[in-house]
Amino acid sequence: MGGSEISRSEEKSGIGFVKLFENNVVFPGFLVWMNQTIQEPIKAEFKRLRNVKELSLVKSVSKIETIYDEHRDEEKLEKQLQAWRDNPSWIDQPPKVVVKSQNGLFCHLNVEADVGLPPELVYNIFTHPDNKRYFKNIKENISRKVLISEGLKQTVEVKQAAAWKFLWWAGTCPIHLIVEENRKNLTSKYKQETTMFMKVFEGCWKVEPLFIDEHLCERSKPKSQEDYHSCSNGRGRIGSKVTMDQMFQPSALLTPPPLSWYIRGITIKTTESMIEDLFAEATRLRGGKGGGYIADQEENNVVFEKNKADDIKERWRSHRRTKRRRFTNAKTM
Structure with missing residues (x-):
């Protein structure tokens, strides 16, 4: 008989069933199925554990690299700030402010200012979660929520209470902004989420490096901060x-003059005030004395406010005279 046959005695004792099982006589694919059923989950679990371990290793390495980069950036920034402390001489120049309006309503405000501090530090001041310590017009940081965070980029929802002062009036108003921050190129975009006094309020700003002591580079003009650091030792x-x-554009209720002029003046004054506060903080961090624009502003502040008041009064008189002339001409025709 063939190798698959068993004797009657083996069949009665049950040994034959075992032999049939071992020789794959009964259920020829059963052992294969059992093997897959047991081994596949084990293989899958080992693979999962290996992936988790690799992912954990990648995260650990990434975290170490991030900490190292942050430490290196802080060290680099401290060296730049030390260069200012060694030579704090700097005269703040008045910012260049250009205002263009369309139909006296929609306004475009462009401001350029040179600051005696490294770009990363200026950016840190602007984006600090508690920046009311730097800017007097921010009375309260109500809330700050990070909506999206992608490395050096993040989108933040900011709610603040801002103070305003114009001529003889003063008060506070709520500000609700969505801010997109990009630390890689030191830029930021913002847009008002909810409006109260403004129909439109949005904008952007950026910080770029200025090589103050470029004369130290005798051979060639530096093209990057690395070149500048090298050639200036x-x-x-x-x-x-x-x-x-x-x-920005005032809301419909504030569109008629002179209200629209007041809102425009408040917005411009608030922006200029932020630049003044930035200059003051830069002076403090440099360890030097203030000078130039800040000193002049403190001395001429009263005269400045009076001139603005006279200007708005004159514009209002001119507006009324023009309106009366139009009415008279229409009546005589």
């Missing part, structure tokens, strides 16, 4: 060029 100070572009 680390003694060259790096300043910042801040550029702001802001678009």
